[in-house]
Amino acid sequence: MQFKHLLTLCFFALTCFFVQPALAQNKVITGKVTDKKDGSPLIGVSVGATGGLGTLTSVDGTFRLSVPANTTTLNFSYIGYKNQAVTIGAQSSLSVSLESASTALNEVVVIGYGSQRVKDATGSVASLSPKDFNKGVIATPEQLLQGRIAGVQVTPASGEPGAGASINIRGASSIRSGSSPLYVVDGVPLDNGGTSGGFDSGAGGSSARNPLAFINPADIENISVLKDASASAIYGSRGANGVILITTRKGRKGQGIQFGASTSIANAAKTYDLLDPQAFLRGVQSVGSNAGPVSDGGIDYGSNTDWQKEILRTAVSQNYNLAFGGASNTGNYRASLGYDDQQGIVKSTNLKRLTARVNASQSFLGERLRFDLQTLYSNVKDQFAPITNNAGFNGSLIGAAIQTNPTIPVFDSQGRYFSLNGYENGFPKGNTFRNPVSMLNQIDDRDNINRFLNNLTMTVRLFEGLSYKGNFGADISRGQRKTFYDPTIVGFTDETNIGDFKVPSATGNGRGILIHNEITNLTTEHTLNYEKKWKNNSSLSALVGYSYQNFKNFNRANIGWGTPVVGQFVKNYDEFKNHMPYDFSNRNGIDSSSSQLQSYFARVNYSYMDRYIVTATLRRDGSSKFGENHQYANFPALAVKWRISNESFAPKAIFDDLSLRLNYGKTGNQDYPSYASKALKQLNYLQTASSALNAANPDLKWETQTAYGAGIDFSILHGRLSGTVDYFNKSQADLLFLQDLAQPAAFNRYWVNLPGNVRNTGFEIGLNFAAIQGEGFTWDIAYNMTFIKNRVENFGNRNVITGNIDGQGLSGAYSQFFGNGYPLYSFDLPNYTGLDINGFGRYPQGIDVSSKQGSPLPTFTAGLTNNFTYKNWSLSFFLNGATGFYIYNNTANAFFYKGNLVSGRNVTKAIAATNENPLNSGEVSTRFLEKGDFLRLSNANLGYTFPVKNSVFKTLRVSFTGQNIFLITGYSGLDPEINTNKERNGVPSRGIDYTAYPSARTFTLGLNASF
DSSP: OHHHHHHHHHHHHHHHHHHHHHHHTEEEEEEEEEETTTOOBOTTOEEEOTTSOEEEOOTTSEEEEEEETTOOEEEEEOTTBOOEEEEOTTOSEEEEEEOBOSOSTTOEEEETTEEEEGGGOOSOEEEEOGGGSOOSOOOSTHHHHTTTSTTEEEEESOSSTTBOEEEEESSOOOSSSOOOOEEEETTEEOOOOOOOOOOOSSSOOOOOBOTTTTSOGGGEEEEEEEOSHHHHGGGGGGOTTOEEEEEEOOOOTTOEEEEEEEEEEEEESOOOOBOOHHHHHHHHHHTTOOOSBGGGTSSBOSOOOOHHHHHBOOEEEEEEEEEEEEEOSSEEEEEEEEEEEEEOSBTTOEEEEEEEEEEEEEEETTTTEEEEEEEEEEEEEEEEOSOOSSOOTTOSHHHHHHHSOTTSOSBOTTSSBOOTTOEETTEEOOSSOOOHHHHHHHEEEEEEEEEEEEEEEEEEEEETTEEEEEEEEEEEEEEEEEEEEOTTOTTOOSOEEETTEEEOOSTTTOEEEEEEEEEEEEEEEEEEEEEEEOTTSOEEEEEEEEEEEEEEEEEEEEEEEOOSSTTOOOOOGGGOSEEEEOOOTTSTTEEEEEEEEEEEEEEEEEEETTTEEEEEEEEEEEETTSOGGGOEEEEEEEEEEEEGGGSTTSOTTTEEEEEEEEEEEEEEEOOSOTTTTSOEEEEOTTSSOEEEEEEOOTTOOOEEEEEEEEEEEEEETTTTEEEEEEEEEEEEEEEEEEEEOOSSSSOSEEEEEEEEEEEEEEEEEEEEEEEEEOSSEEEEEEEEEEEEEEEEESOTTOOEEEEEOOSTTOTTOEEEEEOTTSOTTEEEEEOOOOBOTTSOBOOTTOTTOEEEOOOSSOSEEEEEEEEEEETTEEEEEEEEEEESOEEEEHHHHHHOSTHHHHTTOOOBHHHHTSOOOTTOOOOSSGGGEEEOOEEEEEEEEEEEEOOOTTSSOSEEEEEEEEEEEEEEEOOOSSOSSOOOOOOBTTBOOOSEESSOOOOEEEEEEEEEEEO
């Protein structure tokens, strides 16, 4: 024993003898590691010296390492960044900036109430920065990401500037309530509200405008999409349709002044191939009608009018952006001004937008206290043409233009707008003909929207790793839409029904409609955040929070008629002699609503040795929209990630990163009216009596989505090739629906949760490949594709119909249904197999027997981006496509059949060339159901960056962009990416094309400079 102790003592003495000098010669190196691009601290960077000594950077990017005195170099490595060796020299403190490698793994994505690196994400989150955005004339933010992200489908309502769009993340899921994602701008959740749609004043109604038009795309720094329930569950009862997080730009060191300007020209990408006057007259003669002069009882008025040219134009648009920003060690600021003037390709249509934004951040008390401010003012002015969703056989502007006899002149011999039935007492007679140019010039329809979006945040670092954040957000919008009809307008001699009241015709009286909208949303949130990182590369982050939101909406509508001077075009509502409330959303001119949402939420993310990552989320929502028996709801989620590449057995020679993700979660959808669970009554116009409208349902609750999925993330070839593969399966239950009650009953209808569910399953693949990375030339490729299947399950024998079809003789017709075992919006139509030898339609099962057809929801979507650089030149082009879906061509159904020639209406050349019998009727059938498959060169950009060394410029760049350059499709309409609103009884539709505003082909010349 004594010998053992003696040996131990000797060993200890020898150790001290040799180690003490070594320790005495060690030196301590401290420092901070940041991102070279934006100066943000990098967490978990490996800092190493020769001999195996090393450490990791902490949450603020700092490190401390003791190394031998003779150490000359430290090596810094971080996934997603280029390795860097830094010479120490005589320094004891280092500032190191790492440059991002060609990989998406280290990109920081914004998630609910925070941010994280892509490689640490357990849920399915996609992120785009400005270099990934679609370029050119952009009216609204979703256009920036259209086609760019797997699983995200953006379908515009039309080609009009500022038009609304249907956005589905991993498929459509609701049969009645909204299917749009939740938008969060700089931490403030929006309610997707905006201006109201147009009214039906004799030419049909129009869709509501895009609620995101107030955001200047040039101010956007990042768009993140939370696609699965594990990522979006932090937003609880509003996360079922996914979440889109928009982050605006902040100031950086050395930023200075930035200026951008662009000019664009646009034309219709495609027009209808109609008959010219000569071919039209031959067609009229071929169907047995009199094609002679009007004086002989014919239909030849002797003119040569291309009505499409009369209403279309070459649109010129301009865009200007000015920003000034900077940053210090304790804060940053950025102020910007933006102005857009986007002309539409239809005359008298445009969008003008003025935005002013200030983003600022300032720290105090050694960065223990920080204030962040984001404030935006936006003014958007739209001018509309009378293009509507449901005009009758006379059509709104587009319908009138494509069917009007091309021999009819625009003006008569007296210089008045031509009226087919002439004039009486100075006013045009009849309503069977609408002069398109008269409609364009004698209807003045504009809106003016002011919006304020503000968010003030205070962050307090309580102690190391723990911080408190409190923020207050306000989203305030005030808008007016004013529409005026000239009393000499052609073709509007009918009265208009407003409830039980008949408003006199616009022709002869003039008409004015005033719609006023107010939206006020207030948000307050409080969170505690805790972060801890250990030297074994394990880490913990935890979040608990409370949120309260108050939403208020007010709408008022009035209609006036009777001009003070006979025949005068009045554009001031107050000058009309007669006024009354306009029946707005069944509230007799006034609609006022409010709702409140109170929430508690928590999230924990734990990473063990950077190998096993677990994220658990829970949100509890209490909403005033829910019924009395379901005031609160719980929304849990769990996701795990296994970073296989960090295991000892992983083939590191192949994979830079290889991870497996699994996720499960529940989210909700409460996108339905504020008082849906309450008993509602409707006042009459004089407010002296009321009638029952909506029955109470205390059991009404949110739609519940249960989703699970799995994903693989990988990176190989030193980050040059990276990608994700995801499987998802989500099911929406407790389907919200406005149910009619059998009459007689005390109420007409009530909101219910229907049995059944809507399921979306599919695969997503996203790839990024740095194909060539030379000193003078680079080539990067990004590709995404999605396979998706949608179906209604457990719905019993219930069929819900929608998809109204309009046109002469089509009153009450519809084309779509929701039914068990079929995709949403499936078409239900009689089978048409062509024309028989007599030119009549063949319907083997009978014209009254319909059968289930395809769906307007694509089963496959894809996008391909190629980016090239050569020295100072850059070139990119983007293609996107979709297959497996159908479009119902309601335009053709309403206007393009040979019988129209009999009544002197124009048709396409293809119809005129058929053997169709002019007595054949245009029944709703598969005759007008077409495949919508397409491939589009959506965006191409060529740019040159000038060498500006020793000049007044920091950067100077010019670019040329083309949008919608070519389209390959078998669809006979103008564009297969279209979605005219053809809802029926409030049930939404999809994939119907009816006289929509044409899509534009646009070319833009841009200049960007910084000083």
